[in-house]
Amino acid sequence: MESRGLFITVEGGEGVGKTTNMRFLEDCLRAAGVDLVVTREPGGTALGEQIREVMLQPREELVAPEAELLLVFAARAQHLSEVILPALDAGHWVLCDRFTDATYAYQGGGRQLPVPLVRELEQLVQGDLRPDYTILLDAPVAIGLSRAGDRGNLDRIENEQVAFFERVRATYLQLARESSGRYRVVDAAQSLPEVEAQLAKICQELAGCWQARRP
Numbered sequence: 297m298e299s300r301g302l303f304i305t306v307e308g309g310e311g312v313g314k315t316t317n318m319r320f321l322e323d324c325l326r327a328a329g330v331d332l333v334v335t336r337e338p339g340g341t342a343l344g345e346q347i348r349e350v351m352l353q354p355r356e357e358l359v360a361p362e363a364e365l366l367l368v369f370a371a372r373a374q375h376l377s378e379v380i381l382p383a384l385d386a387g388h389w390v391l392c393d394r395f396t397d398a399t400y401a402y403q404g405g406g407r408q409l410p411v412p413l414v415r416e417l418e419q420l421v422q423g424d425l426r427p428d429y430t431i432l433l434d435a436p437v438a439i440g441l442s443r444a445g446d447r448g449n450l451d452r453i454e455n456e457q458v459a460f461f462e463r464v465r466a467t468y469l470q471l472a473r474e475s476s477g478r479y480r481v482v483d484a485a486q487s488l489p490e491v492e493a494q495l496a497k498i499c500q501e502l503a504g505c506w507q508a509r510r511p
């Protein structure tokens with residue numbers, strides 16, 4: 297029997313319905329009896345939420361990609377030490393809205409920073425910790441951006457060019473291919489009931505895993 301909790305992350309581009317689908321997953325896992333801590337990145341701690349505001353606020357000056365990269369890892373370091381690691385060590389499962397795959401996708405893919413740089417910071421901040429299970433909500437960029445646009449009030453990153461989001465999506469899909477063992481790709485372009493049906497299957501798989509790992 298394993299005592300350490302499972303680390304589950306949810307990823308995807310803009311406008312793929314992450315908030316709604318995170319709530320669905322959370323409800324579904326709690327209904328299955330999973331002892332769950334739900335959190336998000338950047339954020340999840342007081343410091344992290346402040347970093348999130350600084351990072352996403354639209355601003356006049358161009359933010360250096362390296363500055364953006366260090367901001368997300370600064371928030372992550374705090375998040376790991378204050379929330380994620382203590383929860384996993386106590387045997388809780390952690391459901392996290394975005395994690396380091398977002399850094400590979402946005403700063404590596406979108407901003408085109410060298411992947412070895414991201415990998416180096418990942419190792420520095422996380423040691424060997426990696427997500428056990430990752431759900432990728434995938435939709436064509438045009439669909440995601442039109443949904444995000446409908447919400448209005450775009451943040452600094454949502455204001456990026458289409459080509460940026462195409463690189464983000466391509467990087468996510470590449471990560472899903474490279475780590476197919478831990479990735480489940482959900483077609484988020486479908487209708488909400490269809491997306492929920494895909495998520496319900498994933499939830500069932502996870503609930504089975506929770507039962508199997510119980511002492």
Ligand code: TMP
Nearest residue numbers: 337338368394395398399402403453454
């Ligand atoms: P969201 O939680 O509403 O998706 O907003 C978070 C934004 O931050 C989103 O545009 C993706 C971006 N982000 C990065 O660029 N790098 C990261 O490592 C993380 C976690 C998020």
